[in-house]
Amino acid sequence: MAGASKVTLAFAWVIGALFVYAGALKFWRPDLLLADIETYRLLPYRLAYLFSYYLPALEIVVGLALYHRAWRKVAAGMLLALCAVFVFALFSAWARGLDISCGCFGRSENRVNYLALIGRDLLLGSGCLYIVTFDKGRKTVSARLLGGRSAAIVSSNTEC
């Protein structure tokens, strides 16, 4: 199980860094992100406007939360949901033959390769799913203070 927790930690660090980076790139230019969101033709303009501010902030906050053990599982669940939304949006745009700009990492991607983008989001989503499934969450106070198996037994009897 120690191996599983190391893998979980590695996923959390990598995925957290990616989302913080992606969010930071977009955070400074909501005007460009709004233009990118508009290309998907999924949201009314003013809702897209609000998302152009909220989405980068959410990516940064939730990406950072992945680094804290107590918040990791919830953050991974939220990022999993975000990845699902991104995949849906990409499939939808692909099916409609739209000329979109991904908007995933700022304006670095001018030519959209749908398969690569969907594959990347599925990969990130799989990492988040792994964290949600295998992360053990925060240790209880008694477990941290006493340590070991006896503490786990105490915590399961008194703090659940």
Add this chain to the structure above:
Amino acid sequence: MMPSPPRPVVYRLASLLIFALVLASANAWLNPHRPAWNVETLGEGEVGLAEALAAGESALWIDARPEAQVRAGRIGNALPLNEDDWDRLLPRVFEQWRPGRRVIVYCGSQQCQASHEVARRLREEMGMEEVYTLKGGWEAWLAHQK
């Protein structure tokens, strides 16, 4: 024993959403790159159809859609120029362009990105100054013709 409700999960979820909301609000308040709240407002480097039509033939019109679509119909004598055939199509644009002449680039619709990319490359790589994108693109033109 009753299963405990996942209250910590809900609290943490709500907290993250609220933290993000606070950060987004601060960004909306402080960030100078604020997009237009009104969809009719022109964005940076955009020109409306009425103004573009007023420029008429004095402006150099560029159609950034794929060439097959340009052949099917274009605005006036617009020249095709897209990123797929950039090197082949660019010389014709330069034949028609002269310093100070306004350039208006359009693509299929308000949502397409091709005109913005072509305009950006003309400004940054070719050093053209008066380069604008047509708000609404080809769809706006068609709507105007009806």
